[in-house]
Amino acid sequence: MLGYAIANPTYTLPTQSEDKTMWDYSDKVKEHFFNPKNAGAVVDANATGEVGSISCGDALRLTLKVDDESEIILEAGFQTFGCGSAIASSSVLTEIIKGMTLDDALKVTNQDIADQLEGLPPEKMHCSVMGREALQAAIANYRGEEWKDDHEEGALICKCFAIDAVMIEEMVWANKLRTVEDVTNFTKAGGGCAACHEDIEAILEKVLAEKGEKFDPTAAPVAAPEKIAAVKAPLTNLQRIKKIEEVLESLRPALMADGGDVELVEVIGNTAYVNMTGACNGCQMAAMTIAGIQQRLMEVMGEFIKVVPASEMSKLVNIEVA
Amino acid sequence: MADIYLDNNATTKVDPAVVDVMIPYFLEQYGNPSSIHKFADGVARGLKQARQQVQALIGCEHDSEIIFTSCGTESNSTAILSAIKAQPNKKEIITTTVEHPAILSLCDYLEKEGYTIHRMPVDKAGRLNLESYKRLLSDQVAIVSVMWANNETGTIFPVAEMAALANAAGVMFHTDAVQAVGKIPMMLQDTKIDMLSLSGHKLHAPKGIGVLYLRRGTRYRPLLRGGHQERGRRAGTENSASIVGLGKACELALEYIEYENTKVKAMRDCLEQGITEQIAHCFVTGDMYNRLPNTTDIAFEYIEGESILMLLNKAGIAASSGSACTSGSLEPSHVMRAMDIPYTAAHGTIRFSFSRYNTMADVDAVLEVMPGIVATLRKLSPYWDGNGPVADPEKAFAPTYA
Secondary structure: OOOOOOOOOOOOOOOOOOOOOOOOOOHHHHHHHHOOOOEOOOOOOOEEEEEEEOOOOEEEEEEEEEOOOOOEEEEEEEEEEOOHHHHHHHHHHHHHHOOOEHHHHOOOOHHHHHHHOOOOOHHHHHHHHHHHHHHHHHHHHHOOOOOOOOOOOOOEEEOOOOEEHHHHHHHHHHHOOOOHHHHHHHHOOOOOOOOOHHHHHHHHHHHHHHOOOOOOOOOOOOOOOOOOOOOOOOOOHHHHHHHHHHHHHHHHHHHHHOOEEEEEEEEEOOEEEEEEEEOOOOOOOHHHHHHHHHHHHHHHHOOOOEEEEHHHHHHHOOOOOO | OOOEEOEOOOOOOOOHHHHHHHHHHHHOOOOOOOOOOOOOOOHHHHHHHHHHHHHHHHOOOOHHHEEEEOOHHHHHHHHHHHHHHHOOOOOEEEEEOOOOHHHHHHHHHHHHOOOEEEEEOOOOOOOOOHHHHHHHOOOOEEEEEOOOEOOOOOEEOOHHHHHHHHHHOOOEEEEEOOOOEOOEOOOHHHOOOOEEEEEHHHHOOOOOOEEEEEOOOOOOOOOOOOOOHHHHOOOOOOOHHHHHHHHHHHHHHHHOHHHHHHHHHHHHHHHHHHHHHHOOOEEEOOOOOOEOOOEEEEEEOOOOHHHHHHHHHHOOEEOEEOOOOOOOOOOOOHHHHHOOOOHHHHOOEEEEEOOOOOOHHHHHHHHHHHHHHHHHHHHHOOOEEOOEEOOOHHHHOOOEOO
């Protein structure tokens, strides 16, 4: 036996949070999971919403006691079959809506639920959607209306940008998309780590077959949304800044659709400093979004551009800028 | 807080004795095994010894039948791709619905390339029907690939018998034995198994080292080309430290194989019995009478697995689950679906897998917290009402959209 002492190792491990589980749940999610608020059915409830799907492993029943005069939600209770974030989303939802009028409650979005939880991993955003839907279903139930689910959820294809199969299929149908590049241009799916390109090709193959066409990976891309003419000659600094603004403007609608925005703070050399605002600020996908913006800028400008969060600028104070 | 690791089918702790034998290969004998100088002159001997230690554990005839690879997945891919490349006229593959994704994803891919894949179903206890297997064997089949033991339930398939049947039909037979090696005794030279995959990190060796057993005389094509290593059957500089570590781990596994099947099994049985006695509406999945000694997979009805794991984790206990949420997919484990476990139970399956490092105190700790965890989550569940499930649960609570 060799005498190598391993009893007192000199190595150190990277630090990690104390109770790390399989997901990077925020402290708020853990708080609501370990100590859920308003668990159980409300006694003498007069509104019930039931949504979810046992096959997917998420199901939620929301019960409300609504004051008939003022339409104020007096009490809210949840019963949830689901994972940590499903239970936390249900719990935080009941906290948000208690004391609200039904009309105000209807304005609660799934983003509000996710925000209250200090963010959810992309694979878990559907838990917040389920919360909003349960609320809509309960209010419809109170008002004697029939609530119909208006979205169909498919398997998550692009984990970088949280795009599911149904969304991609719809975009392929609606916009006559034919290549992976098209799908990336229209949905962002596939614009990150490239792991889902095979899956996107499978969707294209399926949809195109339904339309009687054949998938051809070398097909010319359809026009990208709001395509900006690529730059040919070398740019002056002023031209560069103007062009960057132009590209950011073209990306803005997509960001705003997700409740976020981007703002150009400074351009030094070929580095663009931006502020991510709204839902993008603090979003777990902000880094992916920045990478996507950088990719787009480089495509249009035909030169290397680095996109960096403006918060990084402070690190530059002592650096001479040419 | 307790520190209890019951996730040994996922991976294991490296045995300190294994680490000990590895260190000289990082610090002294770090030469390339192909070099001719004093930094390498002990490496070849180390590799040779490791090969013999693996040979002893799986009971194969020659140590040259051992090919070191980077992991179980590489061994699996090498085996199947070798079989179809070596027999280009055969376009069918037989496997099962409950294989590890390392096999299933590859088969899905080959299906797109034009291969016919026969995925044999299992019954509610996870068992195969050998009569239908016999009917599938033909001269069109390039390879049969069937796992020795299932990673989720521990259920053991009769691979020796199936290999003999394949051999009689002139069909090559591969088994993914990643979960079985080191847990149950095996003697490959007495079987007709042509290829077998094993993985170091499941038996207290490091991650990143695996083996493909290749019976002498089996037609073969390498996956990685580029060098003479492993007799040209797997090019790439040998991972000498890990190979030597795997050798030691195999020696230890052989030493402990009886312990595994007595003491470890006793701990597993004690936990399983305790849980099923104390908690209503839970049941053991898989073939209870033909299983790995270290594994129990228990379905807790009307609650969801990730929530259970989070509460177990808070109590310092590590296990794993077959729920959809733990993998970020929309479906519970394919193994649970293949056994037709209802959704209300499949999402609540928890696998406890033991090793020789566990103790009866670990079992007691789990038994102490488990009833409370299940009760807490059932109180939140729409399928649960006070002391029992709501009547006809899947109908009583049938929410919008499916």
